Structures are given as structure tokens and as C-alpha cells.
Amino acid sequence: MKGTGVMRSLIRWLGSLTIAVPLLIVIAAVLAWGTIYETRFGTASVQRFVYHSWWFQGLLAFLALNLAVAALERYPWQRRHAPFVLAHLGIILVLLGGIIGGRFGIEGQLIIPEGSAERTLQLPGNVLVVHQPNPGVHQAFPTNFETQAWVHEPRTTFPITLDGRSIQLTVDRYYPDAVTDETITDDGAEENPALHLVVRDRDQQDALWLLAREPERFGSRWGEAHLLFLEPSTPAQLDQLLHPSTETPHPRGVVTLRFEGMARAVELPVPEELNQTMEIPDTPYRITFKDYFPDFAITEQGLKSRSNQPNNPAVSFTLIGPEGIDPYLLFALHPEISALHGWAHTIKAEVTYRHPAGESLPPNAVAFLRAPSDSLAAVLTGPAGERQTIDRIEIGTRYTHPWLGYAFEVAVYARRARVTQHITNRSNDVKAEVLHLIGREGDQTAEAWLPLHGTVTLALGKEPVSVEYRSAERELPFTIKLIDFRKIDYPGTQMASAFEADVELTDPQRGIILIRKISMNNPLRHRGFSFFQSSYIPGPTETTVLSVRSDPGTPLVYAGFLIIIGGVVSMFVMRSRAARPKAPTRRKGTRP
Numbered sequence: 116m117k118g119t120g121v122m123r124s125l126i127r128w129l130g131s132l133t134i135a136v137p138l139l140i141v142i143a144a145v146l147a148w149g150t151i152y153e154t155r156f157g158t159a160s161v162q163r164f165v166y167h168s169w170w171f172q173g174l175l176a177f178l179a180l181n182l183a184v185a186a187l188e189r190y191p192w193q194r195r196h197a198p199f200v201l202a203h204l205g206i207i208l209v210l211l212g213g214i215i216g217g218r219f220g221i222e223g224q225l226i227i228p229e230g231s232a233e234r235t236l237q238l239p240g241n242v243l244v245v246h247q248p249n250p251g252v253h254q255a256f257p258t259n260f261e262t263q264a265w266v267h268e269p270r271t272t273f274p275i276t277l278d279g280r281s282i283q284l285t286v287d288r289y290y291p292d293a294v295t296d297e298t299i300t301d302d303g304a305e306e307n308p309a310l311h312l313v314v315r316d317r318d319q320q321d322a323l324w325l326l327a328r329e330p331e332r333f334g335s336r337w338g339e340a341h342l343l344f345l346e347p348s349t350p351a352q353l354d355q356l357l358h359p360s361t362e363t364p365h366p367r368g369v370v371t372l373r374f375e376g377m378a379r380a381v382e383l384p385v386p387e388e389l390n391q392t393m394e395i396p397d398t399p400y401r402i403t404f405k406d407y408f409p410d411f412a413i414t415e416q417g418l419k420s421r422s423n424q425p426n427n428p429a430v431s432f433t434l435i436g437p438e439g440i441d442p443y444l445l446f447a448l449h450p451e452i453s454a455l456h457g458w459a460h461t462i463k464a465e466v467t468y469r470h471p472a473g474e475s476l477p478p479n480a481v482a483f484l485r486a487p488s489d490s491l492a493a494v495l496t497g498p499a500g501e502r503q504t505i506d507r508i509e510i511g512t513r514y515t516h517p518w519l520g521y522a523f524e525v526a527v528y529a530r531r532a533r534v535t536q537h538i539t540n541r542s543n544d545v546k547a548e549v550l551h552l553i554g555r556e557g558d559q560t561a562e563a564w565l566p567l568h569g570t571v572t573l574a575l576g577k578e579p580v581s582v583e584y585r586s587a588e589r590e591l592p593f594t595i596k597l598i599d600f601r602k603i604d605y606p607g608t609q610m611a612s613a614f615e616a617d618v619e620l621t622d623p624q625r626g627i628i629l630i631r632k633i634s635m636n637n638p639l640r641h642r643g644f645s646f647f648q649s650s651y652i653p654g655p656t657e658t659t660v661l662s663v664r665s666d667p668g669t670p671l672v673y674a675g676f677l678i679i680i681g682g683v684v685s686m687f688v689m690r691s692r693a694a695r696p697k698a699p700t701r702r703k704g705t706r707p
Contacts, residue, residue: 138178145171156264156545163240164262167217179210195689201682208675216668225595225646225661232596232621236663238587241548241567245284246581247277257587260550264291264543280576283555290540293549293566297536299324301529308485309532310344315522326532327485330427330449340521343482348450348467356484356494357504359475367407368428368447368470374398375463385430392435400436400462411446425472438462447472481516481523483508491528538564550584592642593622598630600657614648616659633661643667 145165153161165171186203189196223236241261246253256273260266269289275282299309309326314337325344326332334343347353367385372395381395385407392403408420411429428447433440441460447470476482480496491508497518505514513524538549548567553560554575561573563582570583598617605612613635620629620641631639639646644665652658 138174138181142174142178145174155543156261160262160264160545162222163259172214172217175210175214179207179214182207182210198682198686198689201678201685205675205677205679205682208671208678210675212668212671212673212675214668215671216666219667221589221644221663221665223589223663224649225591225663226652226658227595227597227618227661228656228658229597229600230656232594232619234591234594236589236591238589240587241584242587243273243284243286243550244583244585245273245275245277245282246583247280247578253277258286258584260286260289261291261545261548264289264545267540275580277580280556282575282580284582285553285555286550287553288551290538290549291543291545291547292541293538293547294541295536295538295549295564297324297534299529300533300535301527301531303531303533306530307532308344308346309527309529310483310491310525311527311529312342313524313526314340314342316520322526324532325483326534328449330446333449338519338521339479340516340519341477341480341482342523343476343480344485345448345482346485350487352469353484353486356476356482357492366471368430368468370402370430370432370445371465371467371469372400372402372434373465374400380465398436400434403433403435405431405433425470428470428472430468434460434462434464434466436462479516479519481521483525489530491525536564548584552582554580554582591644592624593620593627595620595646595661597659600651600659602651602657614651614659616648616661618646 149161149165152165156164182203186200189199192200221236221238223238225233225236227233241258243256243258244253245256254275254277258271260269260271263269267289269286271286273284273286275284299311307326307328309324311322311324313320313322316338321337323335323337323342324332325335325342327344327346333345334341336342345356347356365384367387370383370385371380372383373380377398381398383393383395383402385404389404389406392401394401408427408429408431409423410421410426412419412421412427429445430447431442431444433442439461441462443460443466445466445468447468450467476494476496478496478498478500480494482494482496484492484494486492493505493508493514495503495505495516495518501518503517508514508525510525510528513522515522538551550565551562552565552571552573553562554573556575559575561575563571563573565571565582565584568585570581572579572581596619598619600617601615602611603613603615604610616633618631618633618639620627620631620639622628622641629641633639633646633648635648638648644663647662647664648659649662650660652660
């Protein structure tokens with residue numbers, strides 16, 4: 116009895132702490148503010164900054180605690196307490212399910228081009244990913260700049276440790292709605308060839324800059340045309356582009372090495388079998404080819420190839436000799452990258468990399484070539500490999516592509532292009548995010564502007580580092596391949612009435628292969644993940660956008676609602692019984 120009295124005293128004391136009504140007012144005010152915040156900064160921002168935050172979930176947990184204490188105050192319960200207890204228990208389960216879903220749930224998008232398989236889920240938040248290409252290490256840092264879009268000077272510093280290096284990366288400016296005005300002039304300190312190109316097709320006209328030494332800007336797609344500005348490194352490479360040979364080259368390209376004191380260079384084809392150390396003939400050196408990338412890209416997993424097409428061929432290898440070991444990463448289409456970034460080597464050698472992609476041109480191309488004499492030539496290609504050569508391009512002269520009919524002219528040819536960007540912010544709406552980075556390593560400092568889904572290179576220390584700003588990602592334990600996508604329009608219009616996607620799910624851990632159709636009201640569910648048909652991206656290759664959700668708190672929420680309904684039903688049942696008139700009782704010895 117004494118223990119029961121202590122328990123009741125403790126429950127009565129906890130009951131005195133309940134502030135359910137003021138707490139509900141606070142939660143209602145937060146929800147109202149969250150609705151206004153969502154209209155301003157979007158659903159993803161309000162979820163991260165409000166609904167999934169620790170303080171909001173703390174409010175929900177405190178409310179659940181108050182409800183539990185209120186229910187325990189009436190213990191021991193009687194039959195008439197059933198509606199009250201069930202209602203409180205149901206609400207507590209709903210709150211707990213929401214807290215668990217907010218803390219451990221996953222929401223994102225899966226973007227799959229038709230015919231491709233994908234397993235990388237794009238999450239609502241953004242991350243900064245710092246890469247060191249050699250030896251291929253990286254670090255990722257979650258960010259929350261978009262949740263406080265009104266703070267344009269966050270002054271946030273990320274300490275980075277890469278392969279023994281200590282780097283400080285500071286984000287001193289964040290523009291959620293950035294506008295970039297670019298000016299290119301011909302007064303740079305170093306050579307940086309660039310073309311200001313004007314392209315016309317009927318009533319459409321565009322002007323754009325091509326920079327031969329910028330991997331992201333040496334080419335552009337305009338309509339059906341590939342616009343290129345190439346700078347051949349040797350007269351032989353220029354002659355190959357102007358007059359291609361019919362000989363079949365090595366499919367992975369050739370590395371050429373000329374060591375100090377050697378009269379002749381050594382040519383080594385990139386082998387099919389990698390990671391095999393081989394002797395370099397007539398030299399004391401050895402070479403080990405590490406990787407071959409047909410379409411080089413930097414990803415969170417390190418250096419990868421985006422496809423098997425030779426769009427940006429690169430090769431990595433190590434050179435071993437008496438002086439030491441030198442790592443190399445060479446690009447066939449951009450041989451100047453090593454020199455631009457100042458990558459130093461202990462072994463004195465001239466090393467180049469040639470690839471068939473660097474000696475051929477794509478169909479429907481307008482390729483401008485900078486000759487050693489500083490003049491410009493051009494090669495025009497047709498859809499079936501037809502070619503037309505213009506030996507000398509005159510500035511301001513209009514030319515016509517013979518197969519596409521596009522008119523083009525070089526308005527400006529800048530030998531020493533200097534690119535100046537003026538970035539300003541229009542509003543606090545999250546539309547075009549841009550960060551300003553300052554990197555420091557020792558006495559060296561480098562800075563750059565970095566847009567969302569972009570990458571910049573900071574020249575720091577012994578080797579430059581690349582910084583990428585992109586959506587956070589998560590690997591699914593299975594892959595989904597888009598077999599076919601269908602957009603169903605309303606009759607007689609081009610307005611979509613529905614989307615359908617036939618997909619193939621492959622789960623190697625469980626040995627499962629499923630083929631399903633995902634439509635607007637027909638999601639795919641597997642291993643706790645639900646895939647909903649959300650949108651699509653039109654183009655030559657149609658791309659589906661699937662919304663993905665995994666919420667471990669959903670069973671608790673459903674159970675809570677069912678219990679609440681049970682409490683409401685029991686309340687009506689008990690009231691109806693209480694409202695029935697009672698039959699009169701008879702006394703003993705009386706007649707009915």
C-alpha cells in the first residue's frame with residue numbers, strides 16, 4: 116500500500132507539470148509560421164528547418180509526455196475511462212510515429228533516363244563535397260544555407276583533412292537567387308584563347324563564348340549542332356583533325372614519353388589489362404596503368420566514367436624510376452590541364468596522351484581549330500560523317516553549315532581572354548543558389564563562386580582540390596531500371612493527364628527481380644520504400660522522376676488513428692447504454 120501511495124503522489128506531481136493547452140497553442144503558432152515559411156522558401160526547406168528539427172520534435176515529445184501523464188492521473192482505470200484512455204493512447208502513438216518518421220524517415224527523388232538503371236537517391240538537403248583527384252579521396256559536408264536564405268553572409272568554415280593535408284574552406288557569401296553577369300575581355304595576363312560566336316537559324320539567334328582551355332566551356336550544343344573550339348597541341352594533331360587518316364588507332368589511346376637525354380620518344384598504348392607494371396624499353400623506368408576513363412567525371416565515390424562513350428577520355432598511371440614515383444592523370448581533349456594547375460613531378464619527362472576521340476569530330480559539328488600560327492580554321496561535319504574544311508576563318512564573316520543550314524560567325528577572337536563575373540542577389544527566394552568559397556592551406560589562398568550542381572577547382576598546396584555543391588545522396592540497396600516511359604495526354608491536347616513508367620527492380624541481396632508499372636495512383640513498394648510517379652523530363656531520351664519515401668513511423672501513425680477511432684466508437688456506445696431507461700425493480704411479495 117505504501118508503494119501505491121508513493122506512485123500516486125509521483126503521478127499527481129507529474130500531473131501538476133502538464134501544460135497541454137499552452138503547449139498546443141505554441142505548436143499551432145509554429146505550424147502557422149511553418150506554412151508561411153513554406154510559401155516563401157519551399158517544402159524541402161520548411162521540413163529541414165521546422166518539421167524535422169530537433170526542437171519541433173521535442174515539442175511533440177513533450178506533448179506526448181503530457182498526454183501520458185494526464186492518462187496516468189486517472190489510474191487505476193475503470194470501464195468508463197476507456198474512451199479517454201484510448202483517445203490519449205492513439206494521439207501518443209500518432210505523435211511518436213511522426214517523431215520517428217521525422218528522425219529516421221527518408222524522402223527524395225530518383226531520376227532515371229529511359230533505358231538506364233539508377234540506385235542513387237537525391238535527398239532534399241545539399242552537401243559540399245571536396246575532392247582530391249589523386250589519389251582519389253573526398254569528404255562531404257552537409258549544409259543548411261537554403262533553410263536560412265535571408266542570411267547572405269553565413270561565415271561558415273569547414274575543416275578538411277585530405278591525405279594528410281589540412282585545409283580550411285570558408286563560405287562567406289550565400290546568394291539564394293543569384294544573377295550572374297559575365298564580361299570577357301582580351302586583356303588577360305596569360306594566354307587563354309576564346310571565341311565569341313554568333314549562331315542563327317531562321318528567326319532564332321544566340322551569342323555565346325567558347326574557351327578552348329576550359330573543360331566545361333570548350334564546347335556547347337546548339338540545336339542539332341556541336342559547337343567546339345579546339346587547340347591542337349602539335350601540328351600533327353592539327354593535321355589529323357583537318358585531314359583524318361583511315362587507319363584504326365589504338366581504342367584506348369597512346370601515352371608518349373620522352374625522358375631527359377633521350378633522342379626518341381616512347382609510345383605505349385593503354386592496355387586492356389590494368390594494374391600491371393611494365394618495363395619501358397631502353398630506359399630504367401617502369402609504368403603502371405591504373406585506370407582508363409572513356410568519359411571522365413568526379414563523383415562522391417571518386418574518379419568515375421559517366422559512360423562508355425569517349426566524350427572526355429582520360430588515363431591515370433604511375434611512373435617509377437630511380438628518382439621516385441610520379442602519379443599522372445592525363446586528359447586527351449585537354450592536355451593543358453596539368454600545366455594550368457602546376458602539377459609537379461620528380462621524374463623529368465615530357466608526357467602526352469593521345470586518343471582517337473581527340474583526332475576525330477562528332478557528326479553535325481562546327482569545330483574551330485587554333486593553328487600554331489594563331490590563325491583560325493574550321494571543320495564542318497555532316498550527319499553521316501561528311502566533311503568540309505575552311506582553311507581560314509575571317510572575323511566578322513558569316514558562314515553557313517552546308518548540312519544543317521545554320522549561319523555562324525566569329526564576332527571576337529580573344530587570345531588572352533579574361534573572364535570577369537559580377538554576381539548579385541535578387542531576392543531571398545531559393546531559385547539559383549550560389550556560394551562564394553575561400554580555401555586556405557598554409558600561406559596559400561584561393562577563392563571561387565560555386566553554383567548549385569556545379570564544381571570548381573581551388574589551386575592549393577601540392578595538388579588542387581575540387582569542390583562540388585550538389586544535392587545530398589543516398590544509395591538504395593537495389594537498382595531500378597526504366598524500361599519504358601509513357602506520357603498520356605488529354606484527347607486533342609498536349610496536356611498530360613497521366614504518367615506511366617515500366618520499371619525493372621533488381622535486388623541482388625535478396626535475389627529478386629521485379630517488373631512493375633508505376634503510375635499516378637499505383638506506387639511501387641519494396642523493402643520499406645515507396646516509389647511514386649512524380650514528374651518527367653522531356654527530351655530525346657525521356658526521363659522519369661520518382662518520388663521516394665521510407666517512413667518507419669507510419670505503422671504507429673496508422674495504429675494511433677485506429678485506436679482513436681476505437682475510442683470515439685466506445686464513447687458513443689457507452690453513452691447510448693447510459694441513456695437507456697432502467698427497468699423498474701420489483702419488491703419481494705408484490706405482483707407484477
